[in-house]
Amino acid sequence: MKGFRARKLDPIYLFPTEELPVAVNYLKKLLPFLTEGLCNKCNKLLLNRVDLLDQELSYQDPQPVQVPDVHCYEPTSSPANEDIDKYAYIPDECCGKKDESDTHSIGSWNNGEKGDCGSDTHSIGSWKNGEKGDCHFDTRSAGNWKDGEKGECHSDTHSIGSWNNGEKGDCDSDTQSIGSWKDGENGRLEPFVYKSELEVSTTSEASNVRMSWADMAQENGRLEPVVYKSELEVSTTSEAPNVRKSWADIARKNGGLEPVVYKSELEVSTTSEAPNVRMSWADMAQEEEDELQEYENSQQQSCDPGGVGSQEKKKPELSRETREYIRFMNVQRKKDFVCLERIKGKTVNVLEGLELHAGVFSAAEQKRIVDFVFELQEKGSRGELKERTYTAPQKWMRGKGRVTIQFGCCYNYAPDRKGNPPGILRNEHVDPIPNLLKVMIRRLVKWHVLPASCVPDSCIVNIYDEGDCIPPHIDNHDFIRPFCTVSFLSECDIVFGSNLKIVGPGEFSGSAAIPLPVGSVLVLQGNGADVAKHCVPAVPCKRISITFRKMDEGKCPLGFVPEPDLLGIQPLPYESDESNVLTVQVKSLISAKQRPVTRDGGNSNLSEKREGILGRAPTDDLGSHSEPRQTIQGTHSDNDGSHVEPWGRARGTLSDNGSSHSEPRLTTRGAHSEPRLAAQTARGTSQSEARQTAEGASHSEPQETSQETHSEPRPASIGTPQSEPRQTPRRTPWSQQTNRPREAHSEPQETSQETHSEPRRASLGTPQSDPRQTPRRTPWSQQTNRPREAHSEPQQTSQETHSEPRPASIGTPQSEPRQTPRRTPWSQHTYRPREAHSEPQQTSQETHSEPRPASTGTPQSEPLQTPRRTPWSQQTFRPRARRSVDR
Ligand SMILES: O=C(O)CCC(=O)C(=O)O
Numbered sequence: 001m002k003g004f005r006a007r008k009l010d011p012i013y014l015f016p017t018e019e020l021p022v023a024v025n026y027l028k029k030l031l032p033f034l035t036e037g038l039c040n041k042c043n044k045l046l047l048n049r050v051d052l053l054d055q056e057l058s059y060q061d062p063q064p065v066q067v068p069d070v071h072c073y074e075p076t077s078s079p080a081n082e083d084i085d086k087y088a089y090i091p092d093e094c095c096g097k098k099d100e101s102d103t104h105s106i107g108s109w110n111n112g113e114k115g116d117c118g119s120d121t122h123s124i125g126s127w128k129n130g131e132k133g134d135c136h137f138d139t140r141s142a143g144n145w146k147d148g149e150k151g152e153c154h155s156d157t158h159s160i161g162s163w164n165n166g167e168k169g170d171c172d173s174d175t176q177s178i179g180s181w182k183d184g185e186n187g188r189l190e191p192f193v194y195k196s197e198l199e200v201s202t203t204s205e206a207s208n209v210r211m212s213w214a215d216m217a218q219e220n221g222r223l224e225p226v227v228y229k230s231e232l233e234v235s236t237t238s239e240a241p242n243v244r245k246s247w248a249d250i251a252r253k254n255g256g257l258e259p260v261v262y263k264s265e266l267e268v269s270t271t272s273e274a275p276n277v278r279m280s281w282a283d284m285a286q287e288e289e290d291e292l293q294e295y296e297n298s299q300q301q302s303c304d305p306g307g308v309g310s311q312e313k314k315k316p317e318l319s320r321e322t323r324e325y326i327r328f329m330n331v332q333r334k335k336d337f338v339c340l341e342r343i344k345g346k347t348v349n350v351l352e353g354l355e356l357h358a359g360v361f362s363a364a365e366q367k368r369i370v371d372f373v374f375e376l377q378e379k380g381s382r383g384e385l386k387e388r389t390y391t392a393p394q395k396w397m398r399g400k401g402r403v404t405i406q407f408g409c410c411y412n413y414a415p416d417r418k419g420n421p422p423g424i425l426r427n428e429h430v431d432p433i434p435n436l437l438k439v440m441i442r443r444l445v446k447w448h449v450l451p452a453s454c455v456p457d458s459c460i461v462n463i464y465d466e467g468d469c470i471p472p473h474i475d476n477h478d479f480i481r482p483f484c485t486v487s488f489l490s491e492c493d494i495v496f497g498s499n500l501k502i503v504g505p506g507e508f509s510g511s512a513a514i515p516l517p518v519g520s521v522l523v524l525q526g527n528g529a530d531v532a533k534h535c536v537p538a539v540p541c542k543r544i545s546i547t548f549r550k551m552d553e554g555k556c557p558l559g560f561v562p563e564p565d566l567l568g569i570q571p572l573p574y575e576s577d578e579s580n581v582l583t584v585q586v587k588s589l590i591s592a593k594q595r596p597v598t599r600d601g602g603n604s605n606l607s608e609k610r611e612g613i614l615g616r617a618p619t620d621d622l623g624s625h626s627e628p629r630q631t632i633q634g635t636h637s638d639n640d641g642s643h644v645e646p647w648g649r650a651r652g653t654l655s656d657n658g659s660s661h662s663e664p665r666l667t668t669r670g671a672h673s674e675p676r677l678a679a680q681t682a683r684g685t686s687q688s689e690a691r692q693t694a695e696g697a698s699h700s701e702p703q704e705t706s707q708e709t710h711s712e713p714r715p716a717s718i719g720t721p722q723s724e725p726r727q728t729p730r731r732t733p734w735s736q737q738t739n740r741p742r743e744a745h746s747e748p749q750e751t752s753q754e755t756h757s758e759p760r761r762a763s764l765g766t767p768q769s770d771p772r773q774t775p776r777r778t779p780w781s782q783q784t785n786r787p788r789e790a791h792s793e794p795q796q797t798s799q800e801t802h803s804e805p806r807p808a809s810i811g812t813p814q815s816e817p818r819q820t821p822r823r824t825p826w827s828q829h830t831y832r833p834r835e836a837h838s839e840p841q842q843t844s845q846e847t848h849s850e851p852r853p854a855s856t857g858t859p860q861s862e863p864l865q866t867p868r869r870t871p872w873s874q875q876t877f878r879p880r881a882r883r884s885v886d887r
């Protein structure tokens, strides 16, 4: 302690005192890096210094560490405690609570060969460095260091910046972690983002590409007719998949978007492989009379002269009711997600119950909502919201999590220092749901996104800065199902699986990665909500999500009064037959609209070629796109391409096109078109039955079981090269995702590796040589459903495996030494069956090795440090490759 005090002038003391505990904690966690390559002496010296700091801190603040409260931090009375509160220090020790839930860790680091956590682990900065550091029970750790051979965790884990860095750092559980290690440039909500967006949007080249809602949104109200025109043009082109550039795409560049980028997007967008259906929504975004616009008008009558408001003041030709109905009918709904896992000997579609709805919020609406969220954030940061409403992580801390703003109830994602369990804190109060968000709720119910029986009465706004994440978790059952989350600003993946793994700081791998398009609504229920955990790995650029949930009646905050204007919401009538006047009217309007326009001036029947945000659209009429929830179930089991189930046809198309893809998984492809039935059968059989199985088993089962559990059967034909050497997870685009069963047992050994090499998005068009340290995203508009060039990547089988189709035009140099994850457009994702058991190692690994979208086109030899993502359209639910992050 003496020596320590003598070093009081060390730079470490430039830190505010209250920040030291976290700094020291991080230092401890970073020790493996800091000491790597050092001689013993230096190593010891460094260790001693950190240790001294630690001792000093203990001396200064003997407070016990607290559990991280990811979404809802405990208020504290002192700055020092505040830090602790927010980052939840918990002793890293097994406390014997084997309730398969909630591991709360901050910066935990499993560094052993097997870093599996089989239980409820609450750790902060725990460091498992041994070969076995197994803990199959509730472990609460803070900054501990375990030298075990296995540090396994099979449970609900809430971690902040946790990092499993061992060869097997499996966490098959609910992990609530805040954060990736990132430079907490917190709250970079500078207006210039918008400015740059605006700049871009006004460039001539950009205008044509911007047909997405997001594109329009960035116009900040200046929705020039030409934009709509171009949107329409684009949308009618047959192949141009993606013109949609999100604000975030632009925003992330912080103003640095070169026109050439847009140009290339345009080029891509005009290529004709994938039509863009979104223009219809965009067109409809002009709905000045819709609810959101009305809200806008009522809230800011004086704002935006010449902007969206005035633009849209043009006299609508149709009644508001008709226009709303058109929009409603154009909502694209994907409800057939499939990712099979083997749980307790049964095959379970862990994505059963998930739905993705696109086109629910127009670009203009998104813009309003995002602006409103930023206003809320500012209010919160100024202390103008209730204490528990607004929570912002400390800016100086990497992996600090994200800003959260809660309404309706205070939700404790993890036990807090007061000992409150996860769930709704009935004695805490937050602000009521703002009007605009209530408008959103009404939209969600009216448009059949959420059932009228489940009108949300609470919500949480998540504001992710680049690098922020939400760790694996299952939403607490204080909220009933379904619930949903709406995405804004930028697309990102949400990863699902019964056995999610921590791959690195803010990086997680799982069975399936689903891209969340800007403006989309993901509905969670069934297995997708309760068997699979979900997480959002560190986002490549700023993102906002709003999660709407209805509280269980018995769990509402004391004194809670339901919002009167959320009562009695009536869903719009939906009738698939011609008896509904609106339906007829809308259909004729839409078919008229679709017919003529193509970008090149030719005629094209949009209905034949367009591709929706959720994948390739069915070739039939509107009904295909807009079928409400009730149609889903029946549709799943049959693959007849009926328009009740639009995506079945979409998948068929993809399968058919499989041969055209340059990706080497010919077998897989072949398998795609053929085994669909099998897949669906599997799905059908698994859903009801499997859920029960999975419910009890998925979260906390011991390893032996889990091994079997997770080893899924798959059609041999879909074999993914077992030998793939990939180091990091990759994602495959959505549009290529099919509902085929994953391949089981085809993989030789270590599951985990594959596991971690899972879903990724192959990069499109992002310069590989890019010196940036942070992930770049490829503009939506560049995302195409073209097969990526196969074998262009330097390595072996895996390469093949992962070389999925990608837009040739957007080809990214394969040899580039990328450091950060890249994403591939979801339009290329396919849900192919995962390959099971192809991995070389032991059972436990298998246990945790989840299905992953086979990769796509990324060179196996790539020195990636972080997971890469593969475009949606290329995504398949193949078994994940073993974890790629080798130490
Ligand atoms: O940000 C997202 O899309 C997911 C949010 C989420 O999982 C949650 O709020 O529980």
Ligand SMILES: [Fe+2]
Residues within 6 Å of the ligand: 473, 474, 475, 534
């Ligand atoms: Fe969630």
